[in-house]
Amino acid sequence: AQSVTQPDIHITVSEGASLELRCNYSYGATPYLFWYVQSPGQGLQLLLKYFSGDTLVQGIKGFEAEFKRSQSSFNLRKPSVHWSDAAEYFCAVGATGNQFYFGTGTSLTVIP
């Protein structure tokens, strides 16, 4: 069965520090993987996606993610966090049709 696990419910980082958000997936076929960000009161905005090819994908706002098939992981990274990055982050795997399976999310707090 398809599933996504985000082990960290909440992460706090200092502004300017690096960030890594973890995501592990379970999917029987080639996974289509996504990271979305949700600010309070807003919908979800796509940060980046992996379909195939280069396992390191670049996204918007300076984010990148690395697909590691052997570890069933798709971790999100950013070298230097800005205060405006504080939000909820969701990892998702795309299944049949446009049905996505989402992780439970990681809430990011950025301290000055």
Added chain:
Amino acid sequence: KAGVTQTPRYLIKTRGQQVTLSCSPISGHRSVSWYQQTPGQGLQFLFEYFSETQRNKGNFPGRFSGRQFSNSRSEMNVSTLELGDSALYLCASSLVVGQANEQFFGPGTRLTVL
């Protein structure tokens, strides 16, 4: 190009009532999916419509239903509301149907059931 719009943004209902939520996809997008977001369960897939046909359905009771119109606008209906239906309902549109096309999300409708 305008994004996905959802109306209303906020809704308060009482148990036993029914509610209809509306979603207008991005112009040209023909696939609309609905998700329920709650603190306890996270984001859960409700159903997907393409060309006025339900293509896929999540694991929700029959009280949850939807439809899509010829202009791709979609509505979802929840009948006999329960307290546990309080959630943020998100609509997402996609250009076509197929595995994991990029989906664009609306701001959601916040439903509170009293």
